[in-house]
Amino acid sequence: MASEQTVSETTTSTPSVPLTARLGSAFNEMRASVRWWEAAGYASLVVVGLTMRLWDLGARAMHHDESLHALYSWKLATGDGYAHNPMMHGPLQFEVNAALFFALGDSEVTARLLYAFMGTALILMPLLFRSRLGRLGALFAAVLLTVSPAMLYYSRFARNDILMAVWTFGLVICMWRYFDEGRHRYLYISAALLAFMFATKESAYMVVGMVGLWCFLMAMQPKLSRAWSSIETQGVSPPVALGRIVGSVWNSFLDVLNESRRGGPASFMVFLIVVTLPMWSAFAALFQDTPLLSWMNLTLAAGEGSARIGDPVGGGNVIAFAIVVGMIALSAYFASRWNLWLWLGCANIFYIIWILLYTTFLTNFAGVKSGIWQALGYWIVQQGEGRGSQPWYYYFLITSIYEFLPFLLGIAAAIYYLRKRETFGVFLAFWALMTFALYTIASEKMPWLLVNIALPFIIMTGKFLSEVVRKVEWRAMMREGRYLLIFGVPLFAILLWSLISYSPSGAAGQDILIQAFAALALLGMVGVGVYMYRRVGRAQFLSVSALGLTALLLALSVRSGVIAAYQNGDIPVEMIVYTQTSPDITRLLDTFDETGTGTELPVEIDSTSGFSWPWAWYFRDAKNVQYPVHNENSFSRSYEDRVLVVHSSNQSWADTGLSEVYLDGERIRHRWWFPEHTYRGLTPGKIVSGLLDRSAWRGAMHYWLNRDGVYHILGSEDSYVYFNATVPQDYRGAP
Template structure:
């Protein structure tokens, strides 16, 4: 249940921090088991993302990102090219080189930190997903093969993932509280997402669609909370639309029968002027609406005074990134017009040539647990939606309740992401990150409603659930083996391992089976939790193999244009030769065009 606060001061608490040693000791003593659980999970996520971070050879895209980041560190040279996505990655990687030196480890350090922050940021989703739901989502993102692998990979996608989370947090919390700070979080996270990678426009389209539809549906409602939520959703739609307006000029070019990315200088200048006009007209028109017309319908935190501040701050920072701190003015055109224009044109190319079922196929291989939670959430969502009318007839909901806000938003985000990325021409494995994220959130929200019905005092049932999960996992691992395939030593060992897993699984499932046969209350839910736990164990196994065992294998479906161990081996051999030479001599290595780039 989502609660909409009618006062802008909702959620404010007195500052208890004294700044003294005694104050910090008191705060540490006040930490609950839940706090320590989150701290432990964050540390586990950090360790999983840092261990062996520099062991894997750089892939093709990683080498591009690492090299062009080094150019900024070495000579402050950068020219934005939409083919290599946004400038944010290059600037933060350059900062890592400046602080810690250049290496394969430091090149991946910031993605690892952002991947950890993605897990930790779910702490602020406790009021959205519920305490158990937020913790479950954090666990799922910690062990997710897609997010773990791409938190150890120099790509933009993990940055967009964190920004999408914060973007969603700002939107929902603004609707719930009406506080201005959530609008600023929404705008800043949207900014970083857009200057990181252009697929953030898909996220923006989904969020904007939800805000517009929610505002249109609830604006004329008589119930106070629904109308207020609709007005605040309208605010979020206005902010997103006005800030992003200049980026949308490629759509105007398409409507005019032209290419979305102009190539000659005159067309580029015209497109840039058009982008500026879109921004100015959109801002001026909205300021007029906020100043003169909107007070007739609603009164919220967005005003004709703070919208220009948001717009100016957004575009000052965006242009600073695109122009390398205003040292390369060509970045204005390539960033404002080229970012979306280039990638709209690329959808017809269909790089990768993947079929329409590419993402479901990858999900079945790597992200089967979020997929299972999504499937399990469908009947719960249906029951949740159908139960509302009868509940309203029996007892009128509170004036502060907006029951559809969180499940509706997560459902639209999930469906929109799967539909948008499936329809898009370019399908790549790293884009799974953007499908897994909303799927995990929706599945965790639904699972938390299910888990809450299981009593924590049912210790025998919970123990049986844990043992049952381990038993199911044993069966899953046994299914991947081929017993009775021969009489040689390797075949006999395979058979014995299979028998051990099957028999052990049966033994671990006995307590759960006994309770289920006896018809003990809640054992159906415990059975489902056991199955989820088994899939979680299997997910950890898959993630471990992907990130730490087979990380250099191009046979993994979650990689593309992958590097191989040969690059690091050749560099190590060259280093051995260099060390063997007398002091002052440097080896001269001859190579041709076929190996120049990997080296």
């Protein structure tokens, strides 16, 4: 375990060493420290993880968001350029995808390739954190990252959340290695990671704020404790007392600022401030409708319905510019109290990368403004929309369905580390619990955000499991056969579930005999458990039992992830699938291909309710596709041999207008979604009554295990396809 003390950056004069030599030396040092079983373990996990992420990668229908990301990446790859639009988050994924399209061609596979590779890279990252997680802890974390249902599913999904997981974990690793080693290179790497993070998604603000808060608490806590004890507030008026408190806090902060030159949490806190402070400028828009700024009658972030949501309007542009300049000046001031030259190095790394990405490599300079202001302004406005409209307990629910292993063990680990009060363990608990709390508080709740929540729980669980393993006296356990406890816990759980879920066959005597046998077996196992508890002691019993429970939950996690990724990838019986393009779309595409007309097939897609997506991606090369918005007057003209895909709201008019030359319309489930009414409106009373209702909790368990009971109530928004009678095809619509 690395020392808790911070090692200051050496200031002695040393010969200049080329960067490549330093990187090579660091790589050789890491390679020499990796034992053979670690190398074999990580190599196996990478092979398994990459295979799982690439297997049948292009089969699932393109989600609405995926089609947006893929199409604009393709446009960039084919020379149409790209202009940052905060509705689709940062520009990084578009530019990397465009490069992949240019090099490997455009397809559903290459559209998802970036995320599969980054999800695989995430598996290797605990290797860089062994000094804190321990060898076993890092390997356990890598195993969990490999099989995590959320990590697996969204490593096969063209959204940027898996990228954010890589940048976030990288920042955390660099922070702790900087604490332990004090080398400036970790700040330079962190600056690059921050640039990639801000160019990926606006959740970067949550990550930086959370990491910065941790550093602030660590740096300020001893100062504030001393300052608080010296404040005299008795016998003075409240304003004077408040002034003394504020002054004491400010003086403590200045002390921390002065001490930040020596490294540690204070230094990393100031690093985050001086590098990213201008990026926070648009937070001023939070106050535009408050008495603080409303008197100016200026718009700092335009609301819904405006041409550029999140942008300042009119005189608001002047205020926005002044705020950005002020933030830059404030960064320079703090940097002068910290380390001016180090700031210049870090800021250059950050802003060179950031500007290149937001301007699409200097082809769109408007990206500087949209990146530094509108990116955040847009999502400040969107918080009022509450996209998804999910209940406050949404993440409790979806985590228990998919990430139950790290969530359950992570809660135990958080309690353990908070009681132990070891700094790194407390940080892991802080990271996990704070992330969960922030996403629960945020108005937008979506299943893909589970990636961000699962990550810290997985890392904490990996370390916790390694400590559990180390507590077991393995030689004694193996010698006396106590290791059988590991198998006892899963067996007990399976028998208990079999007894609870047993459905009578109708033969009363047989049913009673089976249930009695299962009950006796359970009682026998309880008796053996009590005996082993007394024989091996509480600590050994709990440690080995925890490993048995982990083995069972790991097997269930693998099963859950495989079913979600490969069996139900575009079928919203999975909560993680949410709203998804139906596989009816890809079946219809296959029918179009079978006509033999290729990209010449004349098709008209009704764009009502945004139904042009994901067709716009699938027909990106088509030469004869149109996207009008249909209405009752749309079907009075001649369509010749054109294929029509009509929104269900226009079906009756299409049936009437097309009946003479077209076949009957075939139903297509364009997009479908999980039946959210099944979990909305939960109250403590409903939960208790459900637990007392055997059929209710049996139904819940059957869903948890097999996703049973919801397929027949899936919601959908449909369209109908109309073929001219002369077009050769045999498409049959959804039932």
